[in-house]
Amino acid sequence: MPEQSPSPTGSPPRPPSESGGGVAATPEVVPATDAAGPSPPDSVPEAEAAGHGRGLGVMAWVAIGWLVLVVLLAILAPLLPIPDPVNDIDTNAFLASPSSGHLLGTTSDGHDVLSMVIFGARASLIIGVGSILAGFLVGGFLGILSGYFKGRIGGVIGSVLDIFLAFPNLVLALAIVSFMGQSIRNIVIALAIVSAPVLARIARASTLTWSEREFVLAARAQGARHARIMWREILPNVLPAMFSIALLGIAVVIVAEGGLAILGVGVKPPTPSWGNVINDGRSDLADAPWITLAPSAAIFFTVLALNYLGDVVRARFDVRESAL
Amino acid sequence: MSRRAPDAAPVDDGRGASGATGGEAPLLEVTDLVTHFSTPRGVVRAVDGVSLSLRRGETLGVVGESGSGKTVLSRSIMGLLPKHNVIRRGSVRFDGREIGDADSEEMRGLWGTQIAMVFQDPMTSLNPVMKIGRQITEPLLHHLDITKKYARDLALSLLSSVGIPEPERRLGQYPHEMSGGMRQRVMIAIAIACGPKLLLADEPTTALDVTVQAQILDLLQKEQQERYMAMILVTHDLGVVAGRADSIAVMYAGRVVEVAPTRTLFAAMRMPYTEALMRSIPRIAEPSHTRLKAIHGRPPELIDPPPGCRFAPRCEYVQDRCWKEEPPLIPGDEPGHSYRCWFPVGTPEGEAARERNRAAGSAAPANAPEAPAAPAAGAVAGA
Numbered sequence: 151m152p153e154q155s156p157s158p159t160g161s162p163p164r165p166p167s168e169s170g171g172g173v174a175a176t177p178e179v180v181p182a183t184d185a186a187g188p189s190p191p192d193s194v195p196e197a198e199a200a201g202h203g204r205g206l207g208v209m210a211w212v213a214i215g216w217l218v219l220v221v222l223l224a225i226l227a228p229l230l231p232i233p234d235p236v237n238d239i240d241t242n243a244f245l246a247s248p249s250s251g252h253l254l255g256t257t258s259d260g261h262d263v264l265s266m267v268i269f270g271a272r273a274s275l276i277i278g279v280g281s282i283l284a285g286f287l288v289g290g291f292l293g294i295l296s297g298y299f300k301g302r303i304g305g306v307i308g309s310v311l312d313i314f315l316a317f318p319n320l321v322l323a324l325a326i327v328s329f330m331g332q333s334i335r336n337i338v339i340a341l342a343i344v345s346a347p348v349l350a351r352i353a354r355a356s357t358l359t360w361s362e363r364e365f366v367l368a369a370r371a372q373g374a375r376h377a378r379i380m381w382r383e384i385l386p387n388v389l390p391a392m393f394s395i396a397l398l399g400i401a402v403v404i405v406a407e408g409g410l411a412i413l414g415v416g417v418k419p420p421t422p423s424w425g426n427v428i429n430d431g432r433s434d435l436a437d438a439p440w441i442t443l444a445p446s447a448a449i450f451f452t453v454l455a456l457n458y459l460g461d462v463v464r465a466r467f468d469v470r471e472s473a474l
Numbered sequence: 475m476s477r478r479a480p481d482a483a484p485v486d487d488g489r490g491a492s493g494a495t496g497g498e499a500p501l502l503e504v505t506d507l508v509t510h511f512s513t514p515r516g517v518v519r520a521v522d523g524v525s526l527s528l529r530r531g532e533t534l535g536v537v538g539e540s541g542s543g544k545t546v547l548s549r550s551i552m553g554l555l556p557k558h559n560v561i562r563r564g565s566v567r568f569d570g571r572e573i574g575d576a577d578s579e580e581m582r583g584l585w586g587t588q589i590a591m592v593f594q595d596p597m598t599s600l601n602p603v604m605k606i607g608r609q610i611t612e613p614l615l616h617h618l619d620i621t622k623k624y625a626r627d628l629a630l631s632l633l634s635s636v637g638i639p640e641p642e643r644r645l646g647q648y649p650h651e652m653s654g655g656m657r658q659r660v661m662i663a664i665a666i667a668c669g670p671k672l673l674l675a676d677e678p679t680t681a682l683d684v685t686v687q688a689q690i691l692d693l694l695q696k697e698q699q700e701r702y703m704a705m706i707l708v709t710h711d712l713g714v715v716a717g718r719a720d721s722i723a724v725m726y727a728g729r730v731v732e733v734a735p736t737r738t739l740f741a742a743m744r745m746p747y748t749e750a751l752m753r754s755i756p757r758i759a760e761p762s763h764t765r766l767k768a769i770h771g772r773p774p775e776l777i778d779p780p781p782g783c784r785f786a787p788r789c790e791y792v793q794d795r796c797w798k799e800e801p802p803l804i805p806g807d808e809p810g811h812s813y814r815c816w817f818p819v820g821t822p823e824g825e826a827a828r829e830r831n832r833a834a835g836s837a838a839p840a841n842a843p844e845a846p847a848a849p850a851a852g853a854v855a856g857a
Contacts, residue, residue, distance in 0.1 A: 301557070363598050363599075364594075364595060364599040365602075367593070368599045368661070368664070370554060370585065371554055371585055371586070371590065371591040371593075372585060372586040372590070372664065372668075373582050373584075373585035373586035373587065373613065373616065374613070374616065375582070378616075382604070382612070383601050383604075386601075387601070387602065387603055
């Protein structure tokens with residue numbers, strides 16, 4: 151999977167190392183990996199001295215830090231000393247304001263808001279990452295295929311993608327979820343269907359330019375098959391562009407989940423998600439704004455972080471391409 | 475007006491080229507190859523009836539200016555053309571096998587292992603996100619039934635063979651970490667990796683620094699000789715092929731206008747275009763600021779070329795007949811020499827033609843270049 155951090159060996163920033171990752175190089179793993187093997191930019195002075203190293207910048211590390219925090223909290227939620235968001239009801243505190251017992255207050259049912267936001271991160275992240283991952287695989291596949299075979303195959307795939315792109319996204323997602331039922335899995339599928347054409351578009355556009363490059367012809371002249379050329383030669387070059395869009399896509403999908411929840415087709419209520427916690431607090435907005443504010447803030451900062459990182463990724467790879 | 479049919483016959487004379495290998499059958503025999511592209515503006519006759527032949531161990535230089543069809547020729551021989559809107563006719567025999575009508579599935583059996591190509595721009599012909607080592611070993615592993623370890627060893631020896639220092643380290647590098655000359659060396663290593671019999675080098679030095687060009691050409695020559703390959707060296711620079719090719723084919727507007735063993739071509743060229751090319755090479759002996767003798771005008775449109783000799787609008791020797799009738803490939807005095815000209819350079823007719831034009835106030839060069847179309851031709855011919 152693509153490496154974000156400058157490699158500690160002092161060599162210049164590498165293009166995504168292609169080793170075996172392939173399409174499976176998933177965007178969502180990034181925060182986790184960075185947490186696992188943090189190599190802060192200032193720890194590679196040689197790279198800087200060589201003039202190759204470009205630090206990510208403080209803001210990017212803040213963004214990564216936030217995402218790591220959110221992911222860790224979501225993963226470790228059951229182990230944290232917080233009340234269960236579904237079963238634990240504090241009968242002494244309905245609509246309680248933030249206090250030492252309930253850091254972010256409680257809902258009208260006596261649920262702890264902090265706990266709902268933390269557990270809600272699980273649903274929201276699964277939906278965000280899951281649907282973009284699926285959209286990434288399907289869209290990337292279709293996009294590269296249609297960009298590489300410009301003839302009939304490309305035309306047919308392109309038209310189908312255009313049809314999907316012509317639907318208003320949220321309406322399409324809403325229709326699919328209402329039709330299939332309100333489970334997390336179905337929401338993931340719906341949002342994947344909405345996001346795949348967008349990612350396919352990026353993959354297609356990128357493939358169109360890369361497949362004109364001489365190294366593709368050179369690979370053919372060495373007897374490589376189409377599948378091999380697409381997989382080995384084109385895919386690694388298309389990934390950076392798709393990757394940066396995918397990061398933005400996760401942000402969009404997390405927001406979309408909130409939209410679906412407010413339209414009443416989000417994650418079914420006992421299971422918290424950021425969207426349905428916001429929806430939950432909507433009726434009590436005047437009396438207990440914290441219920442809505444907490445998940446909104448979570449969405450806001452997560453989306454901000456993802457957008458920022460998406461820009462960072464794009465900027466880095468743009469520079470590399472133009473320097474070629 | 476003379477069609478392709480007459481061209482084919484003299485081609486066989488082309489095999490007398492001064493190769494070291496006398497009686498061997500040609501490895502590559504191109505007969506009457508036609509490659510046209512259908513475009514919205516009309517049919518572009520990029521390659522229009524070209525015939526060549528080449529034995530193992532020989533180098534053929536294909537020379538021509540931009541747009542003369544030399545790159546299309548090499549890709550057409552190799553079968554590396556786009557699928558759509560291409561008209562390809564004629565015969566390409568490789569190693570006794572007809573591949574003129576082979577589809578890419580069939581060609582894939584030849585690509586890399588039998589025929590390989592070195593491309594013009596080493597900056598774009600290597601995959602920027604793949605390590606050099608992978609790019610060399612990939613075709614090896616693909617074509618030969620060998621282990622990864624052995625492929626790596628082969629890659630190492632290939633890299634040292636093409637003159638790359640520290641091959642161990644280079645294997646792990648990306649293309650952007652190497653200079654243009656180094657990348658072209660890598661490209662050559664990749665091309666020769668699977669031991670092809672025919673190497674097509676499509677302007678292999680055009681994108682390189684002048685100081686590196688000679689090294690790369692020497693390298694190509696060395697590999698060609700060591701591996702006993704046939705090589706087609708496509709270039710726009712006569713100087714590049716002068717010392718390296720056994721024979722030279724000069725292309726103009728999609729046709730071979732003169733083909734001869736290198737020595738013959740330089741000593742006794744017949745085609746005015748060859749002469750003009752030769753004169754446009756700068757010479758060290760000349761005082762500085764000597765004006766280069768450029769060939770005025772531009773090559774003709776390859777869509778709907780005018781009748782007659784395609785070089786007529788730019789020719790010093792042009793006569794009435796040149797505007798009307800296209801000369802066939804006429805065999806010259808030396809074996810393997812043939813040319814398309816009614817008034818060849820160095821013959822009494824040619825000299826007379828040039829004198830006439832000079833006397834007429836260099837009619838052709840002054841009038842023709844801006845209006846190479848048929849009506850203008852009539853006007854010039856009348857002068």
